Amino acid sequence: MATLREIAELASVSVATASRVLNGSAEKHPVSQDVRASVRAAADTLGYTPSATAQALKQQRSKIIGVIASDILDPYFAEMTRGIEIEAAKFGYVTILANANRDPEQERTKFRVLREHQVSGIVFCGSDIEGSPGTAQLAREVNLAVRAGTRVVALAPRGFDSTKIVIDNAATAYELTQYMLSLGHRKIAFIGGIPGLSAAEQRIVGYRDAMFEAQAPAQVLGLTGMSQESGKRAAEELTASTQLPDAIVCTNDEVAVGVLAHLWTVGYKIPEDVSVAGIGGTRGGAVFGLTTMTLPLVELGGLAARYIATAGGSSDVPAPPSFGLHIGSTSAPRGQSD
Amino acid sequence: MATLREIAELASVSVATASRVLNGSAEKHPVSQDVRASVRAAADTLGYTPSATAQALKQQRSKIIGVIASDILDPYFAEMTRGIEIEAAKFGYVTILANANRDPEQERTKFRVLREHQVSGIVFCGSDIEGSPGTAQLAREVNLAVRAGTRVVALAPRGFDSTKIVIDNAATAYELTQYMLSLGHRKIAFIGGIPGLSAAEQRIVGYRDAMFEAQAPAQVLGLTGMSQESGKRAAEELTASTQLPDAIVCTNDEVAVGVLAHLWTVGYKIPEDVSVAGIGGTRGGAVFGLTTMTLPLVELGGLAARYIATAGGSSDVPAPPSFGLHIGSTSAPRGQSD
DNA sequence: CTAGCAATGGATAACGTTTTCCGTTACGCT
DNA sequence: AGCGTAACGGAAAACGTTATCCATTGCTAG
Numbered sequence: 001m002a003t004l005r006e007i008a009e010l011a012s013v014s015v016a017t018a019s020r021v022l023n024g025s026a027e028k029h030p031v032s033q034d035v036r037a038s039v040r041a042a043a044d045t046l047g048y049t050p051s052a053t054a055q056a057l058k059q060q061r062s063k064i065i066g067v068i069a070s071d072i073l074d075p076y077f078a079e080m081t082r083g084i085e086i087e088a089a090k091f092g093y094v095t096i097l098a099n100a101n102r103d104p105e106q107e108r109t110k111f112r113v114l115r116e117h118q119v120s121g122i123v124f125c126g127s128d129i130e131g132s133p134g135t136a137q138l139a140r141e142v143n144l145a146v147r148a149g150t151r152v153v154a155l156a157p158r159g160f161d162s163t164k165i166v167i168d169n170a171a172t173a174y175e176l177t178q179y180m181l182s183l184g185h186r187k188i189a190f191i192g193g194i195p196g197l198s199a200a201e202q203r204i205v206g207y208r209d210a211m212f213e214a215q216a217p218a219q220v221l222g223l224t225g226m227s228q229e230s231g232k233r234a235a236e237e238l239t240a241s242t243q244l245p246d247a248i249v250c251t252n253d254e255v256a257v258g259v260l261a262h263l264w265t266v267g268y269k270i271p272e273d274v275s276v277a278g279i280g281g282t283r284g285g286a287v288f289g290l291t292t293m294t295l296p297l298v299e300l301g302g303l304a305a306r307y308i309a310t311a312g313g314s315s316d317v318p319a320p321p322s323f324g325l326h327i328g329s330t331s332a333p334r335g336q337s338d
Numbered sequence: 339m340a341t342l343r344e345i346a347e348l349a350s351v352s353v354a355t356a357s358r359v360l361n362g363s364a365e366k367h368p369v370s371q372d373v374r375a376s377v378r379a380a381a382d383t384l385g386y387t388p389s390a391t392a393q394a395l396k397q398q399r400s401k402i403i404g405v406i407a408s409d410i411l412d413p414y415f416a417e418m419t420r421g422i423e424i425e426a427a428k429f430g431y432v433t434i435l436a437n438a439n440r441d442p443e444q445e446r447t448k449f450r451v452l453r454e455h456q457v458s459g460i461v462f463c464g465s466d467i468e469g470s471p472g473t474a475q476l477a478r479e480v481n482l483a484v485r486a487g488t489r490v491v492a493l494a495p496r497g498f499d500s501t502k503i504v505i506d507n508a509a510t511a512y513e514l515t516q517y518m519l520s521l522g523h524r525k526i527a528f529i530g531g532i533p534g535l536s537a538a539e540q541r542i543v544g545y546r547d548a549m550f551e552a553q554a555p556a557q558v559l560g561l562t563g564m565s566q567e568s569g570k571r572a573a574e575e576l577t578a579s580t581q582l583p584d585a586i587v588c589t590n591d592e593v594a595v596g597v598l599a600h601l602w603t604v605g606y607k608i609p610e611d612v613s614v615a616g617i618g619g620t621r622g623g624a625v626f627g628l629t630t631m632t633l634p635l636v637e638l639g640g641l642a643a644r645y646i647a648t649a650g651g652s653s654d655v656p657a658p659p660s661f662g663l664h665i666g667s668t669s670a671p672r673g674q675s676d
Numbered sequence: 677c678t679a680g681c682a683a684t685g686g687a688t689a690a691c692g693t694t695t696t697c698c699g700t701t702a703c704g705c706t
Numbered sequence: 707a708g709c710g711t712a713a714c715g716g717a718a719a720a721c722g723t724t725a726t727c728c729a730t731t732g733c734t735a736g
Contacts (some may be wrong), residue, residue, distance in 0.1 A: 054722035097435035116390040228625040261625040287566040289601040392692035
């Protein structure tokens with residue numbers, strides 16, 4: 001690893017000049033063409049790689065964005081982190097990924113580690129799990145950090161004082177349910193969620209609202225998880241009961257895929273026997289023609305990254321882009337026309 | 339961010355002592371109990387957070403592991419990166435995640451950026467795409483870095499001189515195909531792959547070998563991709579032809595799920611009409627009861643992380659753990675007993 | 677003719693650590 | 707008594723950058 005000093009020596013200029021040529025500030029402080037050329041030549045022959053570490057130390061900010069994801073294996077969060085990474089790269093930033101495994105305790109330790117690395121900002125992908133012991137503690141720590149100047153942005157409803165970029169979770173479920181109702185379904189069940197997980201709870205609220213307005217009987221199943229497995233289990237429960245609903249709205253695509261998997265293996269036809277829908281619009285549901293509420297996950301991640309990279313330059317808190325319905329295979333209730 | 343100097347001042351000791359107390363080397367150079375206590379107290383009241391940046395600069399190595407993943411949305415790589423992160427955390431390391439989007443060009447730029455950040459080592463998740471213009475260039479650059487002392491480990495067959503931790507891809511497909519043959523299937527098709535992607539090509543080799551030995555007719559479809567969508571497309575092609583094979587072996591679980599999705603929507607019964615198997619053992623196939631060759635992805639990632647974190651301390655190049663068959667829903671060919 | 681300014685380059689002090697090199701003591705041996 | 711040595715503590719030099727001051731030159735405006 002050649003250093004700036006070696007370059008300077010070879011080009012017989014000062015390190016200051018070498019720095020100016022190689023790392024940007026040549027406009028603020030002009031350097032003649034000749035010198036530039038010789039410095040660049042020296043850098044080339046020595047194979048200079050700037051030390052991001054030293055730069056970070058000097059400038060008191062590394063070009064690193066810390067990301068704390070609830071569950072990196074969930075396509076929902078994977079998409080978000082991808083969005084963050086792509087946008088971050090455009091600004092010359094890099095992302096440190098920390099997986100919290102849906103555990104507030106881990107979020108806290110990762111948060112601390114990220115701060116040690118002097119990251120420019122920290123993005124939380126995933127919302128609160130209320131009631132969990134670590135949650136309050138985490139909130140306290142984050143608030144302290146925010147007040148101390150650390151840039152934090154949450155990509156989900158969060159109980160701390162950071163910038164938040166959130167879509168209206170209740171609305172997603174509300175609209176999706178309304179769509180199902182508009183097809184003529186009355187018996188619509190809702191599946192999925194984790195107790196205390198605000199995003200999931202909001203979706204249930206949206207579902208209930210839509211059902212209430214339509215004077216249709218609400219049936220909420222679960223709070224048993226957000227995974228494919230949990231969806232499958234819930235579906236088993238559902239098929240064990242006397243009669244299947246006309247349609248099933250799931251808290252996310254993962255759960256929906258799990259539901260699909262069970263119904264399929266049991267022998268039901270989708271969507272003839274029952275319509276299934278998810279929320280998220282992740283790649284996971286694509287091949288199944290899943291009806292889903294498409295969320296701008298990549299864009300959301302991108303906004304967070306941009307917010308941190310530009311130090312909130314342009315608009316202070318960006319407005320989240322909106323979501324849209326992706327209509328896959330759904331059908332009207334049995335007996336009606338498709 | 340309180341610094342060591344402030345702590346030292348408050349505790350009225352030297353920074354050297356503060357450093358010794360707070361960051362480890364108290365065994366090498368003893369510090370009395372009293373002083374330790376007062377330093378720790380000072381650190382507590384001031385809320386000291388060590389600057390990983392400064393430490394990295396001083397010690398010439400950051401406790402960061404760089405990860406370059408081919409495609410972070412593919413559960414295969416997601417599992418690996420998760421394994422890396424978990425193990426890295428145990429050693430106090432953190433991982434910088436860079437997504438290459440299956441593009442050698444991007445791998446190269448990310449590799450460079452990672453090096454700028456003085457990472458302790460770099461892990462490549464994903465194998466070569468031969469013939470691609472960037473590949474040779476990347477190899478040259480990586481080899482140079484390796485020779486210069488950068489720790490690089492590849493979690494897949496790679497055309498450069500790094501440490502490699504690879505499972506025998508051909509063997510996975512070979513054993514899986516043999517299993518299918520052992521069930522009595524003769525017409526077994528193979529689906530999936532990307533031209534030039536060595537891991538995928540190895541699997542085809544394994545499949546062909548097994549079929550050849552059994553004197554069964556091989557039918558390889560695709561080299562059209564590794565995604566669910568590509569699996570679906572290939573399955574469409576398959577169902578369009580006159581007759582379906584008895585079984586389908588897919589290059590990975592993603593493709594298998596895509597195949598499943600198509601066969602299902604078209605109305606086939608799995609595994610009664612046709613058996614489908616994948617390779618990877620990722621969570622994606624779990625709810626579908628997919629038969630798959632389970633690969634120790636998390637462990638593989640862990641090994642890579644440990645190798646870098648311990649600077650190859652114990653065993654120089656760890657041997658990869660082996661894989662195993664996960665039997666989901668498969669059946670004997672039609673007409674035979676299950 | 678000279679003050680003043682743009683253009684160009686260099687010295688050097690940080691940034692927050694770690695670590696090597698030196699003092700002190702105090703103690704156990706010969 | 708003399709001395710090696712362990713236990714402790716501090717001073718200060720790095721690590722590779724960037725940024726702030728200065729110094730020099732060559733102009734142009736007054």
